[in-house]
Amino acid sequence: MVAAVTTLAIAATAAPASAAAGSHAPTAAGTGAASAVGATRTPGATDRTPRTVTLITGDRVTVGAAAGDLTAVTVRGPGGRASGARITTVGTDTYVYPDAAVPYVAAGLLDEDLFNVTRLLADGYDDAHTDRLPLIVSYTDAAARSRTQAVPAGAERVRGLESIQGAALTARRDRAAEFWAGLTGTGPATTRAKAERPGLAAGISKVWLDGKVRAALADTTAQIGAPAVWSGGNTGVGVPVAVLDTGVDLGHPDLVGRVAESASFVPGEEVTDRNGHGTHVASTIAGSGAASGGAERGVAPGAELHVGKVLDDTGGGQDSWIIAGMEWAARDQHAKVISMSLGGAPTDGTDPLSQAVDRLSAETGALFTIAAGNSGPDMQMVGAPGAADAALTVGAVDSLDRLAVFSSRGPRRGDNGLKPELTAPGVDVLAARSQYAAEGEGYYQTMSGTSMATPHVAGAAALLAAAHPDWTGSQLKDALVSTTKITQRYDAYFAGSGRLDVSAAVAGTVFASGTVFTDLDWPYAPGQRVDQEVTYTNTGDAPVTLDLRVNAPTAPAGLFTLPAGQVTVPARGTSTVVVAVDLDLLADDKYSSGMVVATGPSGAPSVHTVVGINKEGERVDLTLKTRGPDGKALAGTVMIKDIVRDVVPRLYPVDASGTLEVSLPPSTYSAWMYADVPGAGGPYSLGRAVLAEPEIELSRDSTVTLDGRRLHRVEAIAPQVTATAQVRLDYFRSYPGRYPLADNYVVGHEYDSVWAASTGAKVSKGTFTFRARWSLVQPPLAVTANGQTFDDLLIQSGSVAFPDGRQRLDAVFAGQGAPADYDRLDVRGKVAVVRANDAVGALDQADAAAAAGAKLLLLVNNGVGRLDAWYEVADPRTPLPVASLGRDRGEELVARLGSGRTALTVEAHHAPEYVYDLVRRYNGAIPADLSYRPTRPELARVDVAFRHHRSGEGVGLRFDVSPDQPHSALSGAALPIPTQGVRTDWVTADQHNRWMELAVMPELTQTSSVVSYAGGERTDVTWFAPVARPRVLATGLTSPPVRSGEEVVVFDLPPWGDSDPHHQGMPSVAGFTQTTRLYQGDQLLAESPGGILSAPVGPDPVTLRLVTETAQDGAVLPYSTRTRTEWGFTSAPAAEGGTATLPLIQVDYQVTTDASGRAGRRAELTVAPVRLGAVAGSAGIRGVTVELSYDDGVTWQATSLSRTTDGWRTSLRAPASATFASVRTTARDGQGNTVSQTVVRAFGIR
Template identity: 35%
Template sequence: MRRRRLPSLLLGTLLVGVAAVAVTATGAPTADAAPAGTPPTASPTGAATTITLITGDRVITDGRGGTAVERGPGRAGTDFVSQTIGGHQYVIPADALPLLQDGRLDRRLFDLTTLAEFGYDDRSGELPLLVSYPGSGTKKAAAARTASTVAGARVVRDLSSIGALAVRADRAGRARLWQSLTGGTATARTLSTGVDRVWLDGKRTIDLDVSVPQIGAPVAWQAGLDGTGTTVAVLDTGVDATHPDLAGQIVGMQNFTSTPSTDDTVGHGTHVASTIAGTGAASGGRYRGVAPGAKLLIGKICGDRSCTESDVLAGMAWAAPQAQIVNMSLGGGDTAGIDPLEQAVNDLTAQYGTLFVIAAGNEAASPVGSPASADAALAVAAVDSTDQLASFSSRGLRVGDHAVKPDIAAPGVNIVAAKAVHGAGGTPAPVAGYTTMSGTSMATPHVAGAAAILTQEHPGWSAQQRKTALMAAAKPTAGVTVLGQGAGRVDVARAISQTVATQEGSVSFGRQPWPHTDDAPIVKTVTYRNDGPDPVTLSLSVQTAAGVPAGAFTTGATSLTVPAGGTASTTLTADTAVDGPDGYWTGYLSATAAGGVQVQTPFAVDREGEGYDVTLVHTGRNGAAATTRYTSIVNLDTYEVIYEWTTNPTPVLHLPSGRYGLYTWINGPDTDPTRYSSTMLVQPAFVVDRPLTIQLDARLAKPISVTVPKADAVPTLIAINATWYAGPGKGAVALSTPAAFAGNYVGQIGSDEPAPEFKSSIGVSFAALTGGTVRNSPYVYDLVWFDRGGMFDGLTKAPQPADLATIESTYASTGMPGEDGVEANGGRLAPSDTYWTVYVPFELPFRRTEYVNTDGGVGWSSTFMHRSIPAGSTYPVTMYQSNEPWQTYLGGRTYRQSWNQAVFGPSSTSPTGPADWLTRTGDVIQAGVPMFADGTGRPGNSNVAATRVALYRGDTLLGSVDKPVGQFTVPAEPATYRLEASATRAEPSTLSTSVSGVWTFRSGHVAEETPQRLPLSTVRLSPRLDELNEAPAGRRFDIPLTVERQPGSSAGRTKRVSVEVSYDDGQTWRRAVVTGSGDHRVAKVSHPNAAGFVSLRVQADDAAGNTVAQTVIRAYAIS
């Protein structure tokens, strides 16, 4: 059998897909919104971001939902799957799927959203990775951790604590690294160099006069326990070592970040450190920490509000041998299984006896984050000053095994602690030198301080003993379940006086599958230890949360005597056969004794709702069992996605009852064993209300065949798209395959009854082949067809000229070194729908004929990117991007489009409808004027070196930001405001190298919650330039200009317009004659004889008194 390979014609071709899979109910990405983590240099209209994957494949997102894929060196023929799950878009090359199946790769390596949020796009230059080896901590593992195993990357840190290397792979080296890791085998399930797993070196986020007494710390102080003799490590954003509250408290500091020092420029670490062991010196003792006698070890692992995982791991390994307690007020999303940080928590705890106290997370109803989810971690939730659960505090149970998490709670709302002198975080506190913060980050140091006090009392105790003692002494709040508070709010006063605790801390019964009539009781042992000198007799009872039926949980004894210095055990039984509602059943095993002893042990079981076994039978086109297949099931009630990516051809899934959709991608030999096949099967909807067997037989699918009028056209893309949509945040799955019709199949299985939330599409593209490449093809075909309610059973199409719209497109040059262009047309039924298309690059200037089909209600949008390929590089950089909005065309008609045409300058309009470029909501003004609309009026995004937005009230500066969008709080009273915005384009841009604008307008308080659009006008300059964006030198020249207003604003009619021109980049200016009236004027200038550039300065005012002044340096060239 030979694997089908892409012909050489695809060299230099890009694949693009938009919003491939959005299958959760958490809210769909907005098409016009920039992705999270967009750098400050991005345009307010969204900017292109390029990410080179670990495989060497380049992915381009255009900031409006569009995604392009350019195959890396030597990777012609690679298939791709694109999905968007829970607002995170993934692009996964086919040869990575087997390794993902086998658990060898971190899925985040292909998560575009996360990579962009972490700043791991191509502007960062290097991709941080964690490469782990089997046998952590052994000599063999240490010997295996060599640079030769990661060829194409450089080693930056040996993380011996988890048996891993932290490496960095630059763009050029990633394809080589992938080759080194996989041996170039597309079906590899193990990593070829003896590497166990490859993780993304991701980032975690940093998640007292009232709060310290709230947990009983003063009682401990009165007993002479303040943490003296203990060391608490704070792994955070550093510290302000000059703060009076921390004088003499710090015994060591280490910087693990790329920042120059351990100084805290965020303020988070200082706040945390002083909550643990601050002396309160700057407040007369008012804001003393929980354990002021403890000493602090400061590890700076977060350079800002995010913390690179390799820095976190290095800090943990450094701190664990030196400190009895490690405070980590940080975290990230948890997944089933054990990630490197969780592994490090467990391993370091076992090795050194260090107790890791970790924030549960600030994701409200979402599960407790990692690494608080580690078994050994003491995971801390947040409560307010009345012990009520904080709204932001993450909840349990743990992802995957449904174990009890969080473990404990502590005050975390409006906590006052030391303010770092250079820290920007927090809100003002009653006393200078302090700041107020909220979060589980603030709750965690309360527990760490409590642990320090307990460690002082019991210096020989293990981490588990201290953890369970704190949990046993915690105070649960009535009406708050185990899911939110764990054992309850920490009570250090009880912890130091009470001698009885459980060895387990909590009891987890896991998930019990439906049906429950035959459920056998689950029995767990609970062992109490007594560290006191006298025996203690405990009275045992079960207290359950509201809704848990009587008899669901029982204890083996109602009374238990625990001998002095010994242990005694009983049982706790969960009986999910008891009639009651499905869901989480939680409660506390309460043990009380004379002298105020109260031990609360949280427990939980997940009583699964109605569900059935679904057997999936995968069969290849050759009739054999299919093991190279990737199946996902979408719950159409919750839009949860269930992955079934194992190699088992007949897996059995246990699914809750309800409606589902299913898709599978089966690869393998065709009916002709010498040919490779790729098949997509979809079952748009089915109901799980009984046990099911679903036959996923690739032989049921049919081929795809499309022909176009031009005989020399060759296919450049085949994209199969399946979409489930039932509201915001619910969506689709897409498969991009190599551009060869032979071997590609598609089909629907199951009922033919239409599924109302489902639709599918097949997109194909063609271009002309010249010299083995489609670069500079004089034409392209972009075609797409849709099926509402069902999946295609194959496709045969032969569109004729009368079925096609013709778009004659002109792409101008700016004379930028190393420039080229790419443009893509995407077909959709509506602007928010999904599409796939292909970018075909061309030299500039360029003219191209583009054909699109018009049947079936399809509409088209277009995206152009102006790129520069730096000398000595093969990686183009997107310097400018603009978009044509979605529109429908008529078959047999010809349309014309002009792209990349100067002058590039400010815009107050939007071709897609009204946009909020300058608004006021209440007393907040937001400003983000697009600074690089092209000469046709399309707002564009430019790669810029610097940008600034500033707002003045009269002559008083209210604030400024070095990013394209600013928010400013202003007084309620009406006043005249001045907005200034400027942007300098990055090199090697040649036109509109510097653009600035100044606007004046009046504004007062806005009572409505809907943003009010403020009067904003811009002037669009549209000189008639050639395809090089040049005008003739030595001649008189007319520059048409149009005054445009932000739609929906109160901008008045145009009164006066003046224009000045400069031929020396703005050093000197001369006034131009302006003719015309109203919004349309013409500036008349005289070009000098010498070649060069023309700069323009224009001013306008309106009848309402609003003004605008725009300056564009090097607006166009003359020759």
């Protein structure tokens, strides 16, 4: 069993974040003039000196003095010509929008502050102060998943900002126009067409100004009203607040004396915060501000902190650590408030973390304030444990109450529940910095994220708890949520009820239910209404009458109504108001929200409640009947996938009745199950079957039968006798515009046959592919008796190999296989046959057989299917060769033995001499004929040679890559391979199948490129033969070196590859050292103690040198003890922001050697330089030279070369004393790319 470990990521981003201060620009334009002189305030100018700002578009805005108090703003294009632009003033800020930028601003692709000239000047971003414009970009999901994100020409990457799926860039002012063209993918001829459909290039989804927001904690505490509470003497004194995070810096001045208790729940780590996140959070809640003279106090500086370290120094943690910390905080420390700035993947609130929140809240009355997460702006991204019902889940806003782009939005997954409940300041929050953190300096640092918003709410809850010590966590939550500052522009599913306002919560005497949510299941009656109850609580000494209204701008009109417009709440009592929801007004499978606003007399502050409704759409009943080959009910597990909607497939159990009833939305579904069925070998054999209906149109209640009476055997019959090493079934279903489904099933060892039910007509929506993949091999062990072959033989895991070859041995039946069963038997040098049983374990049976001198042990299964008795044993080992027989064939053998002496012919081929890797693909439906009988002419033949210098054994695998899953290489069986030997492989050859191989020897691993074959093709493949040297493949398990934007990236430069041009060594090979360097001229750009590096190289084509040196002591390989390879090449950016493989010339070698890697003294050596990704012998290669050395490179001999179809050939002239040959090769191509490669001790000399 594989253990599942959940890692939780801290819900914070690196500072500074992308939110900006200043006013939002209006949607309407201003004057539209190219230059203007008007009665505007000087934008950000403190003197009269004209200042110029080059905008992101390359347009230059100059702000300077005119007559009197007037300010002149002029705009010129990149070339100096007057530029069309909109100059708009908003309050004290002036915006300049060049015409080219307007469509992008309107589409929300560019931050308005990029054109806020007032702010640009105030931040010192004019041309006189900086030659670069700092930017923050976010990337699309696809771009963010790539290893490197593209950077448009004219800009440089500063750092990644993973929390907002982006990066910080700086755009060079002198190349601003080039940057704009690269950012937008526009040029003079395409600008207008592009502007009509604006979109950003290079995988960028939006660009912001990386502004100097000068945020401080003093500002964020003021933003939520904390100083007003402090002024009344309430600082949260005595309220225990737990912080579950990365620990704390107990020596920070702001936290000295503030932490009452601390504990670490991270194995092997103390509570000390070496990450910095936990210290920042703790001081936001209750820091004293001592290091800033009291200026940077936390929200509740009098609260008592209890710090639990539940995340390790990298910021990650396991569920169990966190739950242990929660229990400690709630039960042991009796914390009133528990702050958790962490989160996992989005859930429906039924995960262990969320359940722990709900249960501990109910048990202890604690309030858990939890970060919503930083996975915005996508919907349904609130993670665990913030998905818990009881959690007060917090989103993040900036200083202007604008929702942060990274703040995770709701609704909650599953039921579309209302999450988050509120927001708080979480952008550029200044708080204490741990002295143990690697980043930053001084006592304070800024961070951004919902992690930073959450402690604001925790501190506010502490202040409220100090004012109402008898309140439960639920009451604290309702009071905080119902008294927020309403942020009108955001729906409740984005930002909850509004931004935290602790002064209103503490000062008020009336609060309401924070949220009321109803999740309704179908069906509904026409005209049906649902009543939601909102409760108002009055803590004052006098009754309060509240005026009520519904504010639901995003809901259908009339969806939420109030029967009464007022409610009176008695003194120190409660009143309940009913909100009526008209279900007819909400479409099926939709959710909506509104707000009930209650205003007190004489304009007294209002309280409000978010109301939400989720209306399940129409459901129809699908009855699935599962039937076996005999027509009887078949138990198993069915998977059902809605192929039209992007929802995850779901597994459903089917009990012995063979009937499954599920209620589903009308749609198109695919359903399939894998089930045990009778095998092909008799009543005790076991088969595995797939029964499927790839297309179920479900528009009304329907019954569908997965019918085993339509089963047909899925088999491949090779031209030679084979045994099945592995079978895999691939089920692929797709629909346009939706994520496809691929279900790959590897059939287990216990099955002797595989079956599938035919499905009838082909699908009419999307695509469906059923695919079978076989690994068939020369039988590793075959046993026959008088012409009968026992073909269900299964070698046991960990079994000693039976000697290769054919032997004739007598067989003896030894009952249960106990030592006593051998007392009167002579099994020495014979085959012992025993029954598997519960009384004598398999290992004891093997020990007894070995002690009696048996040469082979055959276990006859006493159950159904094929038996591997050592299958679940860790590191299994047997004292003699052991195989099992199924009960049907095994009992036949026992019967033979009971009737007299029986001789068995035993033939073994531990490492097969022939292999069939076969694939059969069925499109649209599963047919009735599932038997694949390939002939040799339709297959490709691969003659494989293994040329390791030592005798022994390794493991080989062949992967297949299907067009349905082009990014997945799926493995066939792992087969024994000889270190020295040959094998003939036959593989399916057509355009739908590609192959890749892996060969593993002791301490050495080789992988191949991805190749395809043609029918009848014959190919030679050699593994581990000299000459080993650094070798890069264009396709395979590792990526080739590339140019990505302004960066050269070497993902993994393998230190070696054998003589085959389609092979490369896997990285981190034991015994090897490697150093890689990148140069521009003589300037070192990057250096790596391995094969991975990257370096910025600018936006233009550039000539570079890539050098890698390897060394090894000969313990693993006696050859290629030292190599040096230098590639010279010209690199240019790829078109349209993509990547371009570097034009590195590879050098391949061919030399005939013996099994130990030694060549004759007059052997021929062929050298074949080839461009990466090209074919050998490409005409572009020229200027090839080869030098040979027989004294490990002390002296070199030039050679004469002859051109052949394979490359350039020379002959060795090794002296009698030579034991090794070294090779030095140079080559160039027509584009000026070069290679120089030296291999010391390239191969041996005999």
